[in-house]
Amino acid sequence: MAFSSYSPHSFAKDISILLTKILLGFATFVLSVGLIFGFLFKFHPSSVGWVIFMNHIHFPPFRNFSDLAVYNLQGENFFLDNGPVALGVWHLTEDAATPFVFEKQAQWTERPVVMYIHGAQGSRAAYHRIQMYQLLRRMGCPVVTFDYRGYGDSSGVPTSELDLLDDASAVYRWAVKKYPNRPIFFWGHSLGTGVSVRLVQTLEAASSRISGLILDSPYSSMFDVMRSSPLLFPFHQVPAFTEILLDALEEVHMTLNSSERVQHTRVPLLILHAEDDWVIPVSLGRKLYDVAKQRGANVVTEFVEYSREFKYGHRGIYRDPNLPVIVADFMSRSLEWRDSPQSFEVDIEPQT
Incomplete structure (x- = not known):
């Protein structure tokens, strides 16, 4: 055998x-x-928006936007008409019961308002976004946040960054009317960082001044994101x-070329980025910071990079226990700079 x-x-x-x-x-x-x-x-160039916006991804689904108590939030939920679309908006009041108190905050005559401009996917009710709202509210800051057209319960469909800019502009106008005498800070995350930078540049070109800009996990341009995406x-x-x-x-x-646009602004800027961000590499945040620094030594420009050992990734910076202190100190320096003669000495070249 x-x-x-x-x-x-x-x-x-x-x-x-x-x-x-x-x-x-x-x-x-x-x-x-x-x-x-x-x-x-x-x-069909417009198909690129399907890849970037990802507004078709609703996770978790069936969110209840009207009952803020479900998210341990207080405030109001309403729709804001913006031409052909209706935008879902949350106006969240500060948490007076358990506020963070810092030495520099005691010098504030009024707590700043934070307009939160979120990223792709989901809605204003996403878990990591709610965690950030709660932190800001505990700092005593009212929060205004919204869903772009086609996101959450907002009507319409986004077709370009101009649509996102238009929606953010409409919400900003509402916030200014609601808080005419209080400083307003923009907080952009991920996709929303590019929208935030462009909104600031547009407002400053129209002689409006924003108190400060916080960019959470930002990028230098959308092409850089697409080029570096794993x-x-x-x-x-x-x-x-x-x-x-x-x-x-x-x-x-x-x-969404933030590197090009940020150099034409004078807004105080704080960049937050995690070293282990696999969605938007930290190298793009560093690239944006290097460009922003060129605006001059007089302009408040700060960068906080989190070690990968913390495992904050793309959506977890809210877990930093020191984040309230970082944000409060930045807000204080921004408000001091805004009221100083130096803030008017920065020569910003206008851009269309």
Whole structure:
């Protein structure tokens, strides 16, 4: 009776063939998907918004926006008309019961108002956003937050960054009417950082002054995000994919070029970024900070980078126990700078 033998050499050869097939299959998949996306971006540039906005992702679903007590929040929920769309808005009052108290806060004549401009996916009721609202409320700051068109319970569909800017502008006008004599700070997170920077630049060009800008996990430009995304990296190896993507972003006005715009502002700026942010690499936050510093030594410009050992990632900076102190100190320095003669000495070149 004969027995077949299976040598180590044969086994190694079979493994090599299997790995080759897997790599070829993966390369075929990347090439096929890259060509499909490239075709869409080339002939339907607006499809790039589907990748960036991700407003079709509702997690968790079936959020109750009207009952703020469910989220341990106090305030009001309402719809704000903005032309053809209605925006879902939360106006959250400060938490007077358990406020943080800091030495510099005692010098504030009135607590600042924070307008929170959120990122992609979900809604204003996402868990990590609620945690940030609660922290700000405990600092004694009223919070105004909203959903862009097509997000949460807001009507309409976003088609470009101009739509996001228009929605944020409408909410800002409401906040100014509600709090005409109180300092207003913008807090942008992720996608919302680009919207925040553009909103500040637009307002300053119209001679309006914002008290301060806080950018949580920001980027230098949307193209930099798409270029550095781990999910899209393989597709950039497909011929012409990168050039087609850039053209699509420009054609549908989705560049969100914060590096270009921030240098045309004089707003006090605080950047917060985690080293282990896998959605928007911390290198993009550093790049934006390096550009912002060039506005001059007189402009308040600060950067806080969190070590990966804290595991804050893209959405967890609210867990920093020292964050209230960092924010309060920045707000105090911003308000002092805003009222000083130095704030009027900064020469800002206007940009359209």
